[in-house]
Amino acid sequence: MSFKGSTRQDAKRLTLLLLFAPFTLWILLLVVLPHIGMVVLSLREKVAPRIYEFGFGNYIDFIQEPIYWNTLLRTGGMSLLVTVLALLIGFPVAYYIAKLAGNRSKGALFILCLIPLWVSDLIRAFGWILLLRESGIVSTTLQKVGLADGPVELLYNDATVIVGLVYTVILFMIVPLVSTLDGMDNEMIEAGYNLGGNSFTVMRRIVIPYAMPGIVAGCIVVFMLTAGSYLTPILLGGKNSSWFTEQIYDQFIRRYNWESGAAFGFLLLAFTSLVIWIGLKLSGQTLSSTVAKS
Amino acid sequence: MTMKTVLPTVLLGVGLTCSGASSAETLRLLTWGNYAPDNVIDMFEAANPDIDVEVTLSNNEEMIAKLRATGGSGFDLAQPSHDRIYAAQLEYELYKPLDLSKIDTSTMTPSLLTGVQENTTIDGEVYAVPHLWGTSGLMANKTEAPDLTGWGDLCDPKYKGKTSMRLTRTILLGTAFDMGEDPFAAYADLDEYQAILDKVADKLIACKENIKAYWQGGDDLSAMMLSGEIVASETWDSTAYKLYGENENIVFVPPATGALAWIDTFALPRKGKADEAAYKWINFVSQPEIVTLLSASSGAIAAVNGAMDLLPPDKKAAVNAAFTDDDVANLKFFANIPPGVEDMEGKTLEKIKAATGG
Numbered sequence: 001m002s003f004k005g006s007t008r009q010d011a012k013r014l015t016l017l018l019l020f021a022p023f024t025l026w027i028l029l030l031v032v033l034p035h036i037g038m039v040v041l042s043l044r045e046k047v048a049p050r051i052y053e054f055g056f057g058n059y060i061d062f063i064q065e066p067i068y069w070n071t072l073l074r075t076g077g078m079s080l081l082v083t084v085l086a087l088l089i090g091f092p093v094a095y096y097i098a099k100l101a102g103n104r105s106k107g108a109l110f111i112l113c114l115i116p117l118w119v120s121d122l123i124r125a126f127g128w129i130l131l132l133r134e135s136g137i138v139s140t141t142l143q144k145v146g147l148a149d150g151p152v153e154l155l156y157n158d159a160t161v162i163v164g165l166v167y168t169v170i171l172f173m174i175v176p177l178v179s180t181l182d183g184m185d186n187e188m189i190e191a192g193y194n195l196g197g198n199s200f201t202v203m204r205r206i207v208i209p210y211a212m213p214g215i216v217a218g219c220i221v222v223f224m225l226t227a228g229s230y231l232t233p234i235l236l237g238g239k240n241s242s243w244f245t246e247q248i249y250d251q252f253i254r255r256y257n258w259e260s261g262a263a264f265g266f267l268l269l270a271f272t273s274l275v276i277w278i279g280l281k282l283s284g285q286t287l288s289s290t291v292a293k294s
Numbered sequence: 295m296t297m298k299t300v301l302p303t304v305l306l307g308v309g310l311t312c313s314g315a316s317s318a319e320t321l322r323l324l325t326w327g328n329y330a331p332d333n334v335i336d337m338f339e340a341a342n343p344d345i346d347v348e349v350t351l352s353n354n355e356e357m358i359a360k361l362r363a364t365g366g367s368g369f370d371l372a373q374p375s376h377d378r379i380y381a382a383q384l385e386y387e388l389y390k391p392l393d394l395s396k397i398d399t400s401t402m403t404p405s406l407l408t409g410v411q412e413n414t415t416i417d418g419e420v421y422a423v424p425h426l427w428g429t430s431g432l433m434a435n436k437t438e439a440p441d442l443t444g445w446g447d448l449c450d451p452k453y454k455g456k457t458s459m460r461l462t463r464t465i466l467l468g469t470a471f472d473m474g475e476d477p478f479a480a481y482a483d484l485d486e487y488q489a490i491l492d493k494v495a496d497k498l499i500a501c502k503e504n505i506k507a508y509w510q511g512g513d514d515l516s517a518m519m520l521s522g523e524i525v526a527s528e529t530w531d532s533t534a535y536k537l538y539g540e541n542e543n544i545v546f547v548p549p550a551t552g553a554l555a556w557i558d559t560f561a562l563p564r565k566g567k568a569d570e571a572a573y574k575w576i577n578f579v580s581q582p583e584i585v586t587l588l589s590a591s592s593g594a595i596a597a598v599n600g601a602m603d604l605l606p607p608d609k610k611a612a613v614n615a616a617f618t619d620d621d622v623a624n625l626k627f628f629a630n631i632p633p634g635v636e637d638m639e640g641k642t643l644e645k646i647k648a649a650t651g652g
Contacts, residue, residue, distance in 0.1 A: 049384050049385040049633050050384075050386075050387075065641075067644050067645060070648065071648060129514075133517075133521075133523070134521070134523045135521040135522070135523055153523075155507070156506070156507045234510065238507060239502055239508050239647070240502070240647075240648075240649070242644075242647050242648050247644070250640060250643075250644070251640075252359065253355045253356055253359050254355050254462075254636070254640055254643075255636050255637050255640035256358065256359070256382075256385070256386075257637060257640075258362075
């Protein structure tokens with residue numbers, strides 16, 4: 001190896017190192033380290049004021065208390081429902097933007113989808129509250145038109161939470177779908193029709209398989225965001241709707257029980273990862289063949 | 295400008311800002327919304343030109359969480375309620391003892407001062423003095439719910455779907471009193487307290503049917519009450535006073551078993567760096583003219599002598615509409631929370647929230 005060659009290689013290595021440094025630091029400092037801290041914290045058991053012991057007590061508490069795992073399952077179930085709804089509503093929208101809309105209107109439609117994201121979650125939730133409350137806009141309109149006799153309460157139930165969540169996260173479904181569908185050659189669809197397929201078979205055999213990376217990516221993002229959301233379920237939810245993030249907040253803040261809060265946080269992470277793993281297995285996909293591709 | 299001239303200029307600028315910052319002391323307050331209004335801060339900074347006041351707004355639970363996360367640093371003066379000092383100090387060592395010689399305690403209401411001191415004395419050291427106090431109780435729209443007198447009336451089927459409460463320890467304690475128990479006395483025997491909590495939980499779960507929604511903060515409670523969506527609710531007195539200003543039919547109702555009284559205090563975080571400035575602030579806000587301003591912004595009553603007379607006119611009218619002398623004598627001050635009780639109460643609240651009924 002000549003001297004020149006090795007400096008070039010060193011320079012290359014250095015560039016690579018520098019390029020990766022911010023990413024590595026970010027992952028290490030903001031993701032890995034805090035999580036290690038959480039695991040350590042969650043394995044501490046409080047035996048007396050200022051005295052802690054190592055143990056799995058916080059996890060055992062979780063298993064023994066049906067309220068906790070019921071809330072976790074409920075959060076998981078509702079998040080899945082939100083994901084499915086977001087996919088069902090988002091796919092046609094994304095298909096229209098990517099395939100049917102003209103070049104000029106494409107950008108405009110995309111911006112229209114993005115605009116709600118410029119407003120914070122909190123403000124959007126308050127928007128729903130103003131619309132749906134008993135003395136709100138929808139209720140008064142219904143009464144004026146004569147469709148309802150008295151005030152209608154549309155707030156404070158699970159359906160409202162679902163609607164609010166779908167509204168908040170649907171964009172994260174549409175964006176990856178649009179970008180995958182955009183890359184699809186229109187001739188593939190034409191070929192499908194030419195070979196005698198109807199709209200349904202073309203959709204099922206050509207479009208959806210092609211869009212699979214986008215679908216999987218969108219579903220993962222949406223599911224994670226929903227399961228980890230805090231504001232929307234709290235503000236729109238009713239007197240029976242507990243959300244798991246609320247439990248974590250309560251443990252940390254109201255009950256001063258950081259140890260069990262950390263255990264809950266870790267359990268939420270493990271649970272959502274497990275659901276995604278099961279989802280990938282059931283649909284026969286892998287992360288490398290879908291997300292990495294899109 | 296070349297690089298050579300830019301650098302010294304920048305350095306000079308940095309030097310100037312640093313020296314500017316070091317001559318002025320910063321007082322970092324950790325307090326409740328409306329407890330340090332801008333007009334009071336301006337007056338304080340005018341009187342003490344060398345002190346800058348920085349305010350962080352919070353509530354009891356978050357104050358303790360913040361101080362716990364930093365081991366008691368990051369703030370110079372905190373204002374937790376009197377029942378949140380003893381256990382927090384024992385468990386997490388968040389505060390440092392007060393030097394009472396630096397505080398003008400002669401103007402403070404003697405009963406509140408001794409009450410707070412008794413509650414917050416550990417190993418002979420006092421950790422807090424009182425600042426503002428107020429109560430939690432009920433609020434009712436007189437035209438729709440004239441007969442509401444006790445905590446339990448929120449569960450009266452007459453008002454089905456038209457009452458609200460906040461799911462916190464206040465409603466647990468209030469309901470316990472309403473059922474003829476004395477939860478504060480039971481703090482001494484946690485098994486007995488658990489038995490009371492279980493009874494309270496059953497009652498509140500059965501009550502869920504009656505509740506429209508659990509409120510989360512003063513704003514959503516106000517909106518529900520003013521729009522007439524609910525006719526009665528558990529509330530902070532200050533929220534009720536505020537609504538009284540907008541609709542005279544909405545009054546604060548001290549429950550028959552006694553309104554629950556809290557005292558927000560002054561306590562020094564363990565690693566606070568501006569104790570002198572903190573003492574100055576404590577003495578400054580205890581002056582009569584400042585007390586009126588604070589009561590106007592917060593709706594709470596100061597723990598100084600003659601505080602009732604120092605209330606601004608609108609708040610005085612609201613308090614008079616709500617409290618008789620008997621009600622004041624009947625106040626139940628929150629007792630010190632022993633270690634472990636928060637966990638028991640937290641579990642009970644979770645049970646109520648998760649129960650499906652109504």
